[in-house]
Every structure is written in structure tokens, then in C-alpha cells.
Amino acid sequence: MTQVTGVKWTEKLGIPSSIAWGYLGILIFMMGDGLEIGWLSPWLIDQGFTVQQTSLLFSAYGVTVAVSSWLSGVLVEALGTKRTMWLGVLFYILGTIGFLSFGLPNFNIWWMVPFYALRGLGYPLFAYSFLVWIAYRADQERLGTAVGWFWFVFTGGLNVLGAYYSVVAIKLFGHYTTLWSSIFWVVLGAIIALIVNKDKLEPNQGSSAKEKLYELIKGVTIVKEEPKVLLGGIVRVINTTAQFAFPVFLPTYLAGHGIPTSTWLAIWGTIFTSNILFNLFFGYIGDKIGWRNTIMYFGGIGCGVTTLAIYYFPEWFNGNIWIVGLVAILWGGLLAGYVPLSALVPSLVKEDKGAAMSVLNLGAGLPVFVGPAIVGLLIGSIGNAGVIWVLAILYFVSAILTKFITLPEETK
Numbered sequence: 001m002t003q004v005t006g007v008k009w010t011e012k013l014g015i016p017s018s019i020a021w022g023y024l025g026i027l028i029f030m031m032g033d034g035l036e037i038g039w040l041s042p043w044l045i046d047q048g049f050t051v052q053q054t055s056l057l058f059s060a061y062g063v064t065v066a067v068s069s070w071l072s073g074v075l076v077e078a079l080g081t082k083r084t085m086w087l088g089v090l091f092y093i094l095g096t097i098g099f100l101s102f103g104l105p106n107f108n109i110w111w112m113v114p115f116y117a118l119r120g121l122g123y124p125l126f127a128y129s130f131l132v133w134i135a136y137r138a139d140q141e142r143l144g145t146a147v148g149w150f151w152f153v154f155t156g157g158l159n160v161l162g163a164y165y166s167v168v169a170i171k172l173f174g175h176y177t178t179l180w181s182s183i184f185w186v187v188l189g190a191i192i193a194l195i196v197n198k199d200k201l202e203p204n205q206g207s208s209a210k211e212k213l214y215e216l217i218k219g220v221t222i223v224k225e226e227p228k229v230l231l232g233g234i235v236r237v238i239n240t241t242a243q244f245a246f247p248v249f250l251p252t253y254l255a256g257h258g259i260p261t262s263t264w265l266a267i268w269g270t271i272f273t274s275n276i277l278f279n280l281f282f283g284y285i286g287d288k289i290g291w292r293n294t295i296m297y298f299g300g301i302g303c304g305v306t307t308l309a310i311y312y313f314p315e316w317f318n319g320n321i322w323i324v325g326l327v328a329i330l331w332g333g334l335l336a337g338y339v340p341l342s343a344l345v346p347s348l349v350k351e352d353k354g355a356a357m358s359v360l361n362l363g364a365g366l367p368v369f370v371g372p373a374i375v376g377l378l379i380g381s382i383g384n385a386g387v388i389w390v391l392a393i394l395y396f397v398s399a400i401l402t403k404f405i406t407l408p409e410e411t412k
Contacts, residue, residue: 028157061116066365080201086194093186132201155276270332278337300400303331
């Protein structure tokens, strides 16, 4: 295996030295991909689009993200990591060019939707394929830490650096040019992850079309061969369901208790700063006390309790911003308690780790729909409190399910 010169010190941090440059590439790629997350929807509405139109745009994007998330693992097995990641880069660039050249300038939602959806195929193929790469390259006893570093750079680029860059870029260049600049950062990240990084993970099978089709089918049949992989996928869906449900109804609820939306947005940003730091912490903790224990107690039970607190504390403490902010940040930190899931699930199988990761990656993409769907379907009948209890119970259920995701005896 090719080692990256000058970065072996990363082994001490829990980052496999052979793919250390890839982590930096993921950080920069995701910064480019995530630069519009915090402002594209309200900006489009300011330009005259309706809420329904923007919802359609992001729903289509969410569909392709979910599909691409599932495909990422099995495509790594069929095509190899670098080919799969380059495919993600290609989809991102083509989708962005189409969106900004044909859709947005003409304010034509019917051009915008397919190109933005095409763009959604990009980051899962790039980032989640690298996650499979980590599963093959990291030492078993430090896999949790290696995965923690992945989520650190992934979230750091997507939710933090992208947002901070946009604040500066929009002032200097405007919204439209800022969107175009995402291609520069995505390509730069790809060069670092795929060219500067010399390591290679070749296809698991041969190069015949029949064998490649077999690898794609493995993404489905793996759940029959090892049902615990399916349990891991379900737990992964529950992991971030509340993350996508909260923004739909929580700001309005909090505003009724004296916490304005602007304050909530500041709290929401701080939540993910906390989450980034705890991604590393729980990756390390998982290697020390066990991956299942970390997921069950910190992820499942911890998030369940703090989800309830996020709802009830504003009422009990008269909308005290500091108390509500603290419990929200705690929820964001405990959300990272699920980080060892990305070490646990691929360790359930000796081979076909890509197929196992595909199920897990699909679980990462589905909450984009599941979270808002729970709110839309239930809030009219059971109200805000009922929705919160549903989300909290889901977290508790995930702790129970994790109890049954036991590793084979030959692994730790």
C-alpha cells in the first residue's frame, strides 16, 4: 500500500496515513458543496419563487441524495473508490453548470429542479465512497476514531466552513457568483483527495459487466445475508431524523415562548459546532468503551432525553435563552454518539463492506424526507408535543435496536 510521505504522524491521531490527504479533500469538497445550505431557500423566495417551488426543488435534491447514498458503497466495490468519487465530482459539476446556466438565470423552476437533482448525486458518491475507503484502510481497533475524523471534516466543511465562506463571498461577489465559486472548491477538494492522495482501493471483483452487476445487487442482498446490517441502517435513519424535523416546526414553537427565529438560527449554528467536536470525542470513546455502548447510551438514550428537554425547557424556564441553548448544544453533541455506527456496521461483514456501507449511507440520506414527513403527517393531529414525543421515542427505539447489532466473535 502506498503511504503518503510526511503525514504518518496522523496515525497517532487515528487517521490512516495512507489516505490522510483524502480527509483534507473531503473538508474542502464539502465546503464547496454546502456553501448555499443556509441561504439558498430564503434567497430564492426573495427572488419571487414560492415556498412550494423551493420545497419541490429540495425534495428532488433529497431523492437523488438518498439514491446516491445507497449507490456509493456498492459502486466502490464495482468500480473502485477513485472512479466512484470522480463520478460524484462529474455529477456535481454538470448539475451546477446546468442549474446556474439554464435554470436560475431564467427563473425557470422546471429547468432548476432536474439540474439541482443531478447535483445531488455528487456529494454522496464523493464523500460516502471515501467512508468505505476508511473502513478498508483503518485498523479495526481504531476504526471508530478514523470514522470520527471523517464526520469531523464532513460536517466541518458542509455546515461550518461553507457557511462562513458564504458570509464573506456574498458580500464580495453576490449570491450568483458565490454559487459558481462552489465548483472551484469542489474541484480543489477532488484534486487533493484523488490525485495528491496516492492510495488506491481497487474493485472487489473483476472488471466484467456481470461481476459489476453482482456488486450492485449486493447492496440489496446484504440485508438478507446479514440482517444486522438492516438494523444498522434503521438506526442511522433515526440518528438524524430530528435534525430535519426540528427546522420545520421548532422555530415557530420557540417564538411562542419568546425566543425569536434569529436567536434560534444562532443556536442552530452552535449546535453543529458542538457536533463537530463531539464527532471526534465519541469516535475515540467508541473505541474505548465499545461501539454499541456508545451508540445506545450517548446516542439513543442521550438524544431521546435531550429531545424532550428542547421542547419542555422553554416552557419550564420561561424561554430562558441560555438554558434552551445549552440543552440544544448538548443534543447536538450527543447526536455524535451515533458516530461509531459507521465503524460497527461494516465490521459485521468480512467482505462486501461497501455493500454494508451502502445500507448505512441510504440511512443517512432518508432523514431528509422522514423528518419533515413525520411533522407534516402528525402535527395536525397530535401537535408539537406529540411530534416531539414521536422523535424521542424513535431515539429510544434506536438504543434497543442497537443492542441486537452484535459483532462476530472474530472482531472486537
